[in-house]
Amino acid sequence: MIKLRNVTKFFGNFKAIDDVSLDIEKGEFFIVLGRSGSGKTTLLRLIAGLEKVSSGKIYIEDNDVTDLPPSKRDVGMVFQNYALYPNKKVFENMMIALENLNISKNEKEKRILEIAKELDIENLLDKYPNQLSGGQQQRVAIAKALVKRPKVMLMDEPLSNLDVQLRYSARKLIKRIQREFDITTIYVTHDSNEALAIGDRICVIDRGKVMQVGKPEEIYENPANEIVASLIGSPPMSFLKIDGKVIGVRPDNVILGDGPYEGIVSNCEFWGSYYLIYIEYNDNEIRALSKVRIREGSKVRFNLMNYKVFENEG
Numbered sequence: 001m002i003k004l005r006n007v008t009k010f011f012g013n014f015k016a017i018d019d020v021s022l023d024i025e026k027g028e029f030f031i032v033l034g035r036s037g038s039g040k041t042t043l044l045r046l047i048a049g050l051e052k053v054s055s056g057k058i059y060i061e062d063n064d065v066t067d068l069p070p071s072k073r074d075v076g077m078v079f080q081n082y083a084l085y086p087n088k089k090v091f092e093n094m095m096i097a098l099e100n101l102n103i104s105k106n107e108k109e110k111r112i113l114e115i116a117k118e119l120d121i122e123n124l125l126d127k128y129p130n131q132l133s134g135g136q137q138q139r140v141a142i143a144k145a146l147v148k149r150p151k152v153m154l155m156d157e158p159l160s161n162l163d164v165q166l167r168y169s170a171r172k173l174i175k176r177i178q179r180e181f182d183i184t185t186i187y188v189t190h191d192s193n194e195a196l197a198i199g200d201r202i203c204v205i206d207r208g209k210v211m212q213v214g215k216p217e218e219i220y221e222n223p224a225n226e227i228v229a230s231l232i233g234s235p236p237m238s239f240l241k242i243d244g245k246v247i248g249v250r251p252d253n254v255i256l257g258d259g260p261y262e263g264i265v266s267n268c269e270f271w272g273s274y275y276l277i278y279i280e281y282n283d284n285e286i287r288a289l290s291k292v293r294i295r296e297g298s299k300v301r302f303n304l305m306n307y308k309v310f311e312n313e314g
Contacts, residue, residue: 001026002047002152002184007056009042009208016042018208019056026061027182029175031199033189033231039208040188041156047186048154049073060152071100075152076145076183080160082137084129090116090140091125097144115147118177135166139173146177153178153185159194171198192232196220204228223248226310235276239310240284249307251276254288259303265294 002024009017016039024030034040045051047058049070058066065073076097077083084093091112098108116122119139129137138158145153155174159167175198178185189195195202196216204211204219204227212224223229229237229248237248256277263281268290275293279286279300286302294300 001059001061002186003057003059003062004047005057005059007043007046007058008054009039009046009051010054016208017046020205020208020210022203022210022213024184024186026184029178029185029187029198029200031187031189031195031202032205033192033195033202034205035190035231038205040190040205042208043205044154044156044186044188047152048075048077073152074148074150075154076148076150078141078145078153078155078158080157082129082141082158084137084140084144086129088128089125090121090127090129090132093129093140094125094144094147097147101148111147111149115143119143119146119173134162135170138162138166138170142174142177146181146183149181151184153183155185155187157189158187159189160191167194174198193234196232204231223308229308229310235271235287235289237308238284238286240281240286246310247304247307248310249286249304251287251289253304253306254279254286255303255305256288256290256294256300257302259301261303262299262301265296265298265300268294268296 004020004022007017007020008015020043032040032043042051046053049068053066057064060073094112095108116125119142121136121139121143124132124136124140132140159170162170199216201213201215202219203213206227212219212228219228220232223232226239226248233250235251237250239246239248261281263279263286265277266280267278269276275290277288277290277294279288279302288302
């Protein structure tokens with residue numbers, strides 16, 4: 001279990017993390033979601049011990065690790081750039097991860113071979129990182145983190161360098177390994193679809209503050225504010241003002257063909273199984289889904305269902 005209590009981080013006069021308190025359960029796959037510059041990577045680095053907190057406390061299994069170095073926190077880390085030593089072979093990279101553990105050389109080699117077999121990289125142990133594909137490097141990075149058998153896995157956008165097809169298979173791999181080893185995992189991403197697909201719970205962060213924490217379904221169906229609503233879902237929610245209220249509505253809840261509202265189609269995009277229609281209405285832009293193409297410039301009537309009313313956040 002990981003606990004953060006009133007954690008704040010300043011870089012000079014800039015407050016990167018603002019009074020964050022979180023409880024992450026043992027064995028949980030916990031997502032930290034936010035746009036670029038939101039503070040999500042800084043939060044992960046604070047948990048890892050790569051950055052020092054300005055104030056607040058961090059606990060792992062009720063042990064105060066706030067002032068401990070990364071090597072004493074029993075965490076494994078996987079970064080966007082994979083952090084592999086280019087002049088060392090895969091086997092050597094994994095061995096370096098074990099150098100601070102008080103176990104025999106034979107035990108270290110046994111662990112490396114076991115995790116390499118689990119991640120199907122046995123045939124890569126004698127290769128250098130620059131001889132590997134992106135997907136292979138990603139597997140090696142995960143193996144390097146797991147070989148320590150950490151209590152906590154910290155992952156910072158580990159799939160962002162992979163192509164779309166590899167990303168899907170890598171997601172499955174990470175989720176399977178996490179479940180199999182029952183490792184508490186904190187996974188940072190800016191991709192809301194990824195967050196919804198693999199997270200047990202999601203923490204949405206913006207400008208260093210926690211906006212909302214909940215299960216994927218809760219975050220999607222009942223976003224706490226416009227910031228959360230704009231980050232979750234693809235295509236994203238549309239916002240408009242009706243009767244002095246700020247309304248958020250998802251594209252699949254905009255019903256075309258009839259209704260009390262009328263707008264002009266400004267754009268039509270083909271998204272495979274449907275068209276994404278952009279409608280101009282009273283200085284608002286609304287996105288809707290359609291099974292048929294609608295010509296730009298056409299008038300269209302529509303209705304809104306299951307919308308969310310927000311406070312006007314400006």
